[in-house]
Amino acid sequence: MEFLQPILLWGLPAVFLPLVIHLLNRLRYRQVDWAAMAFLLAATRRSTNNLRIRHWLLLASRMLIVLLIILALSRPLMRGRLGALAGGAPDTVLLLLDRSASMETQTQQGQSRREQALAFFAEMGSRRRTASSYVLIEHVERAPLELRHPAVVQELASTGPTDTAADIPALLRAAVDYVIEHDTGRTEILLATDRQVSNWKPDDGEWVTLREQLARMAPDVRVLLLDLSASDGMNMAVAVHDAMVRQTDENAVLHLTMDIRADEIADRTVPLVIDIDGSRLQVDAAMENTAVLRFSTELDLAGDGQQLGWGHVEIPADANPRDNTSYFVYGETLDGRVAVVHDHSRDAQIWRAAAGRDRDVDVVGIAETDRLGMEALALMIVQGDDPAATERAAAFAAAGGVVLLLPPGHASTCSVMDITWQEPEEATAASPFRVPIWDEQDGVLARTSDGINLPLDQLTITSRQPFQFGEQSVPGAGGRVLAQFADGGVFLEERQLGAGHVFVCSTRPQSDWSSLGDGMVLVPLVQRLIRLGNRHLGAVRTAVSGDWRPSSADEVWLPVSGDDQLDPAIHAGVFRSGSRLLALNRPVQEDRADVLIGDTLEALFDEVQFVLLDGSDAVMQASRDGSEIWYWLVCLALAGLVLEGFLSRERSALPPKMGEGRTA
C-alpha cells in the first residue's frame, strides 16, 4: 500500500494515544481508604468477565478510529484486486506534454520543466505494476502516440524542446477526442505543464465544452495536473521586435528594436551580445526599476545595405536558456497591397480608410473577382460567399497570405473554406450584441506596445451572422477564437490554412451591422493583418515558431547555422530557402511568466475529477497505480465511532444514577 500524503503517517504513533491516556489515568490513581471491600472484591471478580472485555473493546475501538483517521488523511492507494474493487487502476493513461519554450526553464532539480515531466512519466511507468496502456500527446502535433512503456518518452524526438507556444485547451481536446474515439475505459489524463496563462487561455470558449465533457466522463476519466511552475532563480528574456535597414548618407544602418523582459522589477544592466553575420558586439541595456524594456540600437552595416543578412541577440544565461536568444533577418522587405472583394460599393471607403491612404488597395465587386491582381498582396478581404472569390482567397491563404472573411448576409456554405454561415441575427439598438471577451495577450486583437487595449467592449453590434468551421458545433473548435460575444458566440476567429491565415468575423463594418466602421478597432485590426501578410512577401521574413508553415510542400528551409537538428516548424533560428531568409522566434507570450492561479484552475476544472500534483513530489504522488481508499477508511472510522458510542452508552447505562434507578 502506498500513500499520497505519506508524511502524515508520522502521526501513526497517535494510535497509541488512547492507550497512553488509559495507562496514564491508571497511573494517576489516588488511594482511598475503603470500608466496603467485600462488595468491591465481588464486583472486581465479576467485572473481569464481561465489563473488562467491554472496556478493552472500547479502548481498541478508539485506537482503531485514530488509526483509520490517520490512514485516511494519508490517502492510501490500494493495489491488486482490492484496489480494483475500491476503484481500480486506470485502463489507459494519456500523457499530455506541454513542450513550449517556457517549459525549458530550469528547476531546482537541475532539469528543465520538460525534462522533469519526462522523468516523471518514465518514473511513474516504472513504479506502476498494472498493465495500463500509455498514450503520449504532445502539444505541437497533438497526434496520439501509443507507447510500449512510458519510459521511452525520454528517447522520443517528439518530446524534445521547442520554441513554440502550447495550446492547452487544444491539447486537452485532443485527449478527450482520443478517449471518446477509442473508448479507453477508466482513464487518467496526465497533463504536465507550467501553468502559463498564455498557454492555458482560460477565456477560450473551448473550456466550456471540455469541462462539460470531462464532468460527464467522471469518474471513469480523471485529470491529473503535474504542476511544473516552479523555477530555479530569476529569468530574463529577449525578443527582437523589429530589424530595419535604414540608409544614411554614409552607409546603411541596422535599426534593431527588442524587448527585454525580466521576472522582477529591478534596476539592472543587461549585457546584450548582438551577432550580425558572424560579427559579435556587446551593448549594455539599462533597466531602471522596470520589468520590461523596449530597447533600440543602431548598428552600422558593411556595404550598401541592399544585401540580405541575419543575426541574433543574446542575453546572459539564466533560468530558461530558451528565451535568451532572439533571431532577426534584414534586407529587402515589401509592403503588400490590400484586395477587397465586396458585395456593396459603399464599403470601399471604409476599407480604404482602414488600410491607409498610402497603401495600394484594390476594391472589386463580387462579379469582378477575375480582375483582382494577386501580386504583392498582403491581405485579402472577402465580403460575401462568392465561390470564385473564396476559392481565390483560399489559394492565397494556402500560399501564406492573410484573408479576412466577412458575413455574406444570408445563410450559406463555403465548401472551399469549410465554413457554414447561419442565418443573420438581429439585436435592438437598445441592447446590442457586445464583445466583452477577447485575447488581449496575443494575436491581432492584443494590446498595443504601449499596453493599451483595443476598445472591443465599446463596439455596438446590431447584426451578426454566426458561422462554424466544418462539422464543428463548438465555438472555436475549428480554429482559435480571438473574440467572443457575451453569449458565447464568436466575433472573430483565426484559422491556419496552409502557410497563411484565415480570419472570420461575424459582423460587418457597415453602420446597419455594427459600429466597427468607426475605426477604433477596425484600423488596428486591418493594419495588423497587413503586417502579418507582409511576412510572406519579400526575400526576408519573420515568423513565429509553431505558427509558420511553408507556403508549399516543395519549399525546403534549412538552418543557416548548419545545425541539422533544427526544424523550422518548431524551432527558432534563421533558415534559408534559396535566396530567401526566414527568422523564426518563439511567441512573445512565452516570455511572460504569468502562472494560472489556483482559483482559475479550479474554475476551469469545476465538477471534473481533477487532482493537482505538486511537481516536487509528484512522482511519488501519481506513480501509484492503486485506487484511493480513504473514503472507505472514513466509513470504517464512522462505524468505529458508532461502536465506540454504543460501548460507551452501554457502560454508562449500567450504573443508574441516584434518582434514576437506585434509592437510598
Next chain:
Amino acid sequence: MAVKVSTELVDAAVLGRLSRLTLQARIPMAGSVAGLHRSATRGSSIEFAEYRKYVQGDDIRHVDWRVFARTDRFYIKEFEADTNLRCCLVLDVSGSMGYAGAHGSRLDYAKRMLATLAHLLVHQGDAAGLVCFSNGATHEIPPRDSPAHLRVLFDTVAEVQPKGRSHIIQAIHDLSEKIRQRALVIVFSDFLTPLDDLLGCFEHMRFRKHDLAVFHLLDRQEFDFSFDRPIRFAGMEGEGHILADPAVIKADYQRELDRFLATMEHGCREFGVDYHRVFTDMDYEAAIAAFLLKRLKKQQTAGG
C-alpha cells in the same frame, strides 16, 4: 479533657428539641422501678389490665369488693405496670467505622447519635449502658440511670477509636446471653460482615426477647460510588488493596451493595429488628427524631 470531648458529643439545642419525644420500647420491659414503659408484670398504674380469681397469698387490698358484693366471689383487680427500661447501646468501633467521606467519619456520627440517645434515655428515667466492641477490646458499661453515669458513658464513647476487624457477630451473641432481663438493644454499625451470621445474631436477640434496634450507618460515597478515575482502594480492616477503575466495576459494586441492603432489610423485618438506614450526610437529629417517632407511633398503635 474528657469532659470537653463529652460535651462535644451532644448538642444542647438538639437535646432541647428532642426532649419532647420519648424513647419507647416496642415490647413490655422488665424494669426495676416505675417508668414510661409497659412492664411484663402487673403493677399499680391506673391502667386496668384484667380480673383474676383470688388465690391464697394475694394481698387482700387488691380484692375488688364491688365484684364480691355482686357475685360473692373474690376477684383480684390487676393493673398494668409501668416500668423503666434498660437500654444497651452497642457501638461498633472496628476499622471500617473510621471511614470518613465528605461529611466526616462514620464513627463520629455514630458517637453523636449514641450520646444523644443515652442522654434522652437517662433523662426520661431509663438506664443506659454501653458496649463497644472491636478487635478483642471491649468496653462495657452496665446500664445505669443516673446523670453521673452518663458522664462516664460519654467519656468512654469519646475515647474509643476505630481499629481492627469487626467482631459484631460474637459481640451480639454474647450480649444476648449476658443481658438477663428484657432490654432495648440499639446497635450502631456499618454491618460490613457476613450477612447470614449477622441475621443469626438478630434471631438470637429475638429469642432472648430483647427489643433490638439497629442503625445501619452508610456513607453516601459508599452508596453512589461516584469516582472519576482509577482508585487504589485500601481495606480498613486489613483486607489489602485493590486497584480498580470505578467506571468498570461501578455497576457490579452497586449491584452487590443493593443486594446486601435488600437482604439486610428483609432479615430485619423477619426477626423483628427495628432497622434504620442512616447516611452520614443526613442530619443526625433528623435520624434520631425519625427513630423516636416511629417507635412512638407503634406504641400508640399498640395502646390504642
